[in-house]
Amino acid sequence: MHSPVEQFTIKVLFALNLFGFDIQFTNSALFMVLAVCVSSAFLYFAMRPAAIIPGRLQGLAEMLYEFVADMVQSNAGNEGRPYFPFVFTLFLFVLFSNLLGLIPYSYTTTSQIVVTFAMAIFIFLGVTLIALFKHGLHFFSFFVPAGAPKILIPFLVLIEVISYFVRPVSLSVRLFANMLAGHTMLKVFGGLAVMIASAGGVFVAGSILPLVAIIGLTGLEILVAVLQAYVFTILTCMYLNDALHLH
C-alpha cells in the first residue's frame, strides 16, 4: 500500500559529472525540462502557420499571449511592458508545471517548497532591485502610507515593512500548499477506494464512490492549477507595479 505522500519523493534518474560538479538529474529536473519543452513546442508549432486570420491552435497561442500582455499592461502600466517576456515565461512555466503534475504517475515540480521559494525570492529580489535602481533612496517612502497621522507613522512603517518581507513567503507558500494539498487529497481518495474494495463482498461495488469523487477532484485540480498560475503571475505584476510606481 503506497502512502499519499510517496508521490513527492525525489528520485535520482542519472548522475552527470559537469566540470567537476556532481549534478544529479532528478525527476524534479526532468519535469522542469519537460515543462519548458512542452510550452516551447506548443508555442512554436502553434505559431508556425503565421496566418493573419488564426486557425484554432494559433488562436489559442494568441489568446494566451494577449491574456498575459493585457495583465501586464493593466497591472504594471506602460512602464511594465519591458518585463512582459519574463512574466509570460513565468506564467507558462508555472502553468505547465502545475498541469503536467496531473498526469497519473507523474511528478509536480511546484509541489516542492524549494522550487516555488526559489522563484518567489528571485521575483522579490528583482522587484526590490528594480525599485532601488529606479528611485534610489526615495524607495523607502513606499513604506509610509499616504495620509497617515504623524503619531502612528512608526507603527505603520513597521507593519508595512513586515508585510513587504512576507511577500515572497506568501507567494511561494500559496502555490506550494495548493499543489501539495490537491495532490495529497487525490492520493488519499485513491487509497480510500483500495481500502473499501479490500473489505470484500458488497463493498467492492461501494468502492466506485471514491473513484467518482476523484473524477470531480481532478477537474477541480485542473482549475486550481490554472488559477494558481494566474494568481502567481498577477501578483508578480502587482509587485512590479509597486516597484515602478511606488503606490
Place this chain on the structure above:
Amino acid sequence: MDVEAAKMIGAGLAVIALAGVGVGIGSIFSSLVSSIARNPAARDTVFGIGILGFALTEAIALFALVVALLMLFAL
C-alpha cells in the same frame, strides 16, 4: 501527555482557522454575484478581481494547513 497526542491536538486546533476562510470566500462570491446581478455588463472586469480575491483568501486556508502539517510531521 505524550508528544504524539499533543501533535494531533495541535494539528486539530490549527485548522479551526478555516472557519474564517470559509466566511471570507463566501463573502467574496456573494458580492461577486450581487454585483453581476446589478450590472451584467461588468461581468468580465469583476470576475477577474473576484477570482484573484478567492485565490488570495484560499492562501490563508493553506497557511493553516501548512501549520497543521508542520505540527504533525516536522516538529
